[in-house]
Amino acid sequence: MKKIRVELAERSYDIFIGSNMLDGTGAKLSLFGLSPKIALISNPTVFALYGELVAGSLKKAGFDLHTVIIPDGEEYKDLRQMQNIYDELLKQKLDRSSGLIALGGGVIGDITGFAASTYMRGISCIQVPTTLLAQVDSSVGGKTGVNHRLGKNMIGTFWQPRLVWIDVETLKSLPKRELLAGLAEVIKYGVIYDGALFAFLESNREKVLGLDNEAIMHIIKRSCEIKAAIVSKDEREAGLRAILNYGHTIGHAVETVTGYTRYLHGEGVAIGMYLEARLSQMLDLADKDQVLRIKSLLDSYGLPSELPDDIDKDSLLLSMQLDKKTVAGKLKFVLPEKIGKVRIEKGAPEEAVRESLQK
Amino acid sequence: MKKIRVELAERSYDIFIGSNMLDGTGAKLSLFGLSPKIALISNPTVFALYGELVAGSLKKAGFDLHTVIIPDGEEYKDLRQMQNIYDELLKQKLDRSSGLIALGGGVIGDITGFAASTYMRGISCIQVPTTLLAQVDSSVGGKTGVNHRLGKNMIGTFWQPRLVWIDVETLKSLPKRELLAGLAEVIKYGVIYDGALFAFLESNREKVLGLDNEAIMHIIKRSCEIKAAIVSKDEREAGLRAILNYGHTIGHAVETVTGYTRYLHGEGVAIGMYLEARLSQMLDLADKDQVLRIKSLLDSYGLPSELPDDIDKDSLLLSMQLDKKTVAGKLKFVLPEKIGKVRIEKGAPEEAVRESLQK
Numbered sequence: 101m102k103k104i105r106v107e108l109a110e111r112s113y114d115i116f117i118g119s120n121m122l123d124g125t126g127a128k129l130s131l132f133g134l135s136p137k138i139a140l141i142s143n144p145t146v147f148a149l150y151g152e153l154v155a156g157s158l159k160k161a162g163f164d165l166h167t168v169i170i171p172d173g174e175e176y177k178d179l180r181q182m183q184n185i186y187d188e189l190l191k192q193k194l195d196r197s198s199g200l201i202a203l204g205g206g207v208i209g210d211i212t213g214f215a216a217s218t219y220m221r222g223i224s225c226i227q228v229p230t231t232l233l234a235q236v237d238s239s240v241g242g243k244t245g246v247n248h249r250l251g252k253n254m255i256g257t258f259w260q261p262r263l264v265w266i267d268v269e270t271l272k273s274l275p276k277r278e279l280l281a282g283l284a285e286v287i288k289y290g291v292i293y294d295g296a297l298f299a300f301l302e303s304n305r306e307k308v309l310g311l312d313n314e315a316i317m318h319i320i321k322r323s324c325e326i327k328a329a330i331v332s333k334d335e336r337e338a339g340l341r342a343i344l345n346y347g348h349t350i351g352h353a354v355e356t357v358t359g360y361t362r363y364l365h366g367e368g369v370a371i372g373m374y375l376e377a378r379l380s381q382m383l384d385l386a387d388k389d390q391v392l393r394i395k396s397l398l399d400s401y402g403l404p405s406e407l408p409d410d411i412d413k414d415s416l417l418l419s420m421q422l423d424k425k426t427v428a429g430k431l432k433f434v435l436p437e438k439i440g441k442v443r444i445e446k447g448a449p450e451e452a453v454r455e456s457l458q459k
Numbered sequence: 460m461k462k463i464r465v466e467l468a469e470r471s472y473d474i475f476i477g478s479n480m481l482d483g484t485g486a487k488l489s490l491f492g493l494s495p496k497i498a499l500i501s502n503p504t505v506f507a508l509y510g511e512l513v514a515g516s517l518k519k520a521g522f523d524l525h526t527v528i529i530p531d532g533e534e535y536k537d538l539r540q541m542q543n544i545y546d547e548l549l550k551q552k553l554d555r556s557s558g559l560i561a562l563g564g565g566v567i568g569d570i571t572g573f574a575a576s577t578y579m580r581g582i583s584c585i586q587v588p589t590t591l592l593a594q595v596d597s598s599v600g601g602k603t604g605v606n607h608r609l610g611k612n613m614i615g616t617f618w619q620p621r622l623v624w625i626d627v628e629t630l631k632s633l634p635k636r637e638l639l640a641g642l643a644e645v646i647k648y649g650v651i652y653d654g655a656l657f658a659f660l661e662s663n664r665e666k667v668l669g670l671d672n673e674a675i676m677h678i679i680k681r682s683c684e685i686k687a688a689i690v691s692k693d694e695r696e697a698g699l700r701a702i703l704n705y706g707h708t709i710g711h712a713v714e715t716v717t718g719y720t721r722y723l724h725g726e727g728v729a730i731g732m733y734l735e736a737r738l739s740q741m742l743d744l745a746d747k748d749q750v751l752r753i754k755s756l757l758d759s760y761g762l763p764s765e766l767p768d769d770i771d772k773d774s775l776l777l778s779m780q781l782d783k784k785t786v787a788g789k790l791k792f793v794l795p796e797k798i799g800k801v802r803i804e805k806g807a808p809e810e811a812v813r814e815s816l817q818k
Contacts, residue, residue: 186538190609195785218577221604221615222695245580250549256580257616270614336581426554 102321106240106328108260108335115240115264115324117176117317120265125201125228126161132222132262134211135197136164141212142203143172146230149273154203154228161434166192170211174360177207177246179255185215199224199262205231205278206365210256211262213244217259224262230270232282232337233366236289236323239264241331241344251422252352252360258336264324281366283308284320284347288425289326291394292343297322302397309401343442345425346434347373350457353419357411362401370398374405379448379456380435390438397420406459413457417450461680464543465618465687467694474623474683483514483737484560484587485520492620493583495523498548500571501562502531505589508632513562513587529570533719534640536566537612545556545575558583558621564590564637565597565724568671569615572603576618583621589629591641592725594649595682596753598623600690600703603772610781611711611719616694623683640725642667643706643762645678647732648685649700654799656681657756664759702801704784705793706732709816712778716770722763724739729757733764738807738815739794740755749797765818772816776809 101118129138138158142151158165163263168188170181179407183264189198199388200223203213209227227239271279290298297319301308307315321373327344334341350369351372355363358449363371380386398405406418425432431453460477475487488497497517501510506528508519517524527547529540541546548557559582561571568586575584604615630638642660646709649657656678661668679761686703693700710731714722722730739745757764766775790812792804 179538179545183538186607186614187609190607190613193781214577218573218614218616219616220613221602238801243580248545250546254549254579255545257577258580378738422552 102317104321104324104328106260107332111260111335113262113264114259115328116268117266117268117320117324119268119313119317121148121265122228122269123157125265126157126159126163128190128263128265129158129199129201130161130164130225132199132224133197134199135195136162137166137194138163138199138201139168139194140194140201140203141168141170141185141208141215143170145172145209146204146208149317150203150230150270154201158201158393170208174207174247177211178407179246181211182246183376184216185211187398189215189219194219196220196223199226200283201226201228202239203228203230205229205234209234209239209379210243211252212246213242213259213261214246214256217244217257222259225259227261227264229264229266231274232271232320233280233285233442235266235268235320237285237327238329239266240324240339242335260423266320268311268313268320271311271316274448278364280401280403281364283381284366284373285397286323287397287401288344288346288369289323289368291373291436291439292346292434292442293326293330293440294322297326298439301401305400341431342425342444343434346436346442347376349420349423349425349431349433350375350416352423353416354407354411356419357415367404368404368405374398375407375456376433377436379433380437380453382452383435383445383448384455385435385443387438390436393439394436402416407457413454416457419456420453460675463680463687464682465619466691470619470694472621472623474625474628474687476625476629476679476683478672478676479616480624481509481587481628482516484513484624485516485518485522485750486583487624488517488522488558488560489520489620491558491583492556493558494532494554494675495521496525496551496553497522497555497558497560498527498551499562500527500544500567501525502529502567504531505563505567509562509589509629513560517560525553529567533566533606536570537607538605540570541574541605544570545578545668548574548578553578553582555579555582556671558585560585560587561598562587564588564593568593568598569602569604569612572601572620573605573615573633576603577618581618582780583620586620586623587750588623588625590633591638591679592644593657594679595641596644596686599683599686602693602736611715626680627670627672627679630670630675636725639760639762640723642726642756642760643732645682646753646756646760647703647705647728648682650795650798651705651793651801652689652731652799653681654684656685657798660760661756670759681686701784701791702793705795705801706735706791708779708782708784708790709734709775711782712775713766713770715778716774729762729765731762733757734766734815735792736795738811739796740790741811741815742794742804742807744794744796746797749795752798753795763790766816772813774812775816779812
């Protein structure tokens with residue numbers, strides 16, 4: 101089992117990465133001084149696969165466990181579900197020393213984190229992510245939230261988990277397309293921070309896609325280490341942390357204009373990474389060969405990189421202007437200079453952006 | 460104008476106390492580096508009195524101000540109103556650098572603070588409290604939240620304001636009963652922390668009740684200083700901060716069993732302070748003369764201290780057991796030892812509590 105420490109003063113916590121460790125959840129949690137009353141939040145798909153294992157281990161460790169099941173899907177990441185969770189937690193009399201355990205992907209993690217941060221002004225949250233995306237991204241770093249009909253993740257908090265407990269075995273039940281979407285974020289870490297991780301992905305494609313234990317633990321560990329390093333330096337995204345948004349300015353817009361049904365988040369980010377690299381080249385910040393290396397890696401993993409012709413470029417631009425990262429109308433981009441190094445560009449000229457969206 | 464600093468590392472902020480300073484709100488806020496887009500949250504009563512003054516000063520300072528009016532009353536401090544506020548803020552495109560200004564009493568302050576802490580994962584909140592209770596208590600210290608039908612303030616966050624801006628002139632429009640309810644919290648500060656403040660209240664009753672400028676600024680300043688000192692040492696109520704709950708264990712229960720219609724919060728706290736002092740005496744922690752001094756001061760200000768006969772003692776006890784301060788069923792009390800000094804009692808025997816509720 102590998103351990104990574106996220107250093108955040110009194111909010112520091114550990115990420116554990118291993119295999120076949122779900123039945124150890126209860127024993128681990130019994131060390132945290134929580135109230136016996138805890139709740140597990142999951143969705144029907146994940147709970148059917150791993151619920152019994154996790155719940156059993158928690159009960160064996162003496163916890164008085166209540167389970168809250170949320171319907172599967174991003175469309176349920178809203179304030180109505182929050183209300184349901186609050187109702188359940190209060191009915192079951194969870195107290196200030198209680199903990200919430202998120203068993204699932206990003207939706208479950210975000211909504212559970214938000215509930216934990218606002219129930220009785222904040223209780224413990226334990227992340228047990230079961231998708232690659234959640235394991236390398238959303239379960240680490242403390243971003244929580246729900247969607248609003250006027251925008252994704254508009255309502256939320258920064259609330260660090262007490263523990264992140266990653267079992268790579270859960271990836272074996274993950275649909276291939278979701279695995280690839282998670283890999284897009286791993287590729288992102290390579291571009292923004294770590295040329296060696298990028299090179300590892302280039303030369304270990306078969307092993308990674310085949311879920312070779314050693315290869316997959318390596319890329320999750322490196323991703324978590326990079327995210328931990330960045331978050332430790334800038335918890336609330338005042339500066340450095342914004343580099344994690346590489347690919348996301350255009351990526352989010354692509355997701356938005358296609359109504360969140362055509363692309364998974366990671367697929368949108370994959371397209372965003374290539375187009376933002378192209379923008380970087382257009383602004384003379386990156387060489388063409390670096391941009392092509394990014395496109396080649398995305399293509400080799402079967403991720404999308406080009407914008408389909410039927411997506412309206414004006415709608416994309418408008419969507420970017422409405423993004424919550426946009427302050428006072430200025431488009432903000434994370435632009436790669438070379439693999440492993442990016443810069444933040446706070447006022448990219450609209451013309452260049454428009455051009456980078458063309459083929 | 461008096462200034463008090465609340466020291467909380469990067470979350471430190473100033474409280475200003477003065478008179479006729481509402482028209483200076485805009486000029487003050489223009490120093491905070493906020494986005495031009497800001498929102499003022501208020502209720503119809505307060506907005507009719509002071510809205511124009513504050514809004515005018517903000518507009519004069521160049522802010523693009525939007526106003527959100529919430530119906531007056533504790534029953535509107537709920538998630539539905541939160542949803543309304545989120546809708547408005549998103550429609551008006553407030554961004555991550557925007558601020559929310561709470562103009563009103565505790566309800567407006569709590570709900571605005573909660574909205575600020577959760578809009579786009581946290582934006583600036585400015586408290587402009589217009590009731591004595593909010594000026595000496597709820598606007599300072601960062602507790603935010605809304606009620607749930609299963610309990611008060613069950614959903615919320617700790618979110619420190621950027622500024623607290625107190626104009627004592629607003630007290631002139633405050634109903635006498637609400638002024639007295641606020642004074643209950645001032646008396647509380649005397650009991651838990653400052654014998655001199657308690658003595659000042661004893662010997663300056665006429666001036667305080669007559670809203671003599673110097674006397675009223677003095678008690679607000681001392682109350683804020685005491686709260687600031689306590690909150691600086693224990694922001695999230697891990698220990699010391701709990702002493703602020705003196706009178707609140709029984710007080711909350713009194714409010715709850717009477718359906719929040721019979722007593723104002725401060726009146727419940729007044730009853731709670733006397734009964735908890737009596738409990739302290741019963742447990743041999745306080746002398747009788749200290750308890751009587753507390754009762755005399757409450758009585759002299761026309762605040763309630765005795766529990767009416769028609770309130771069922773079993774319902775009170777049950778309500779205390781359901782309180783969110785109660786962990787694992789143990790009743791927690793703040794018990795005065797003498798005026799100016801209290802201790803926290805984590806497991807008061809139920810029999811003694813029951814006895815202290817009898818006349």
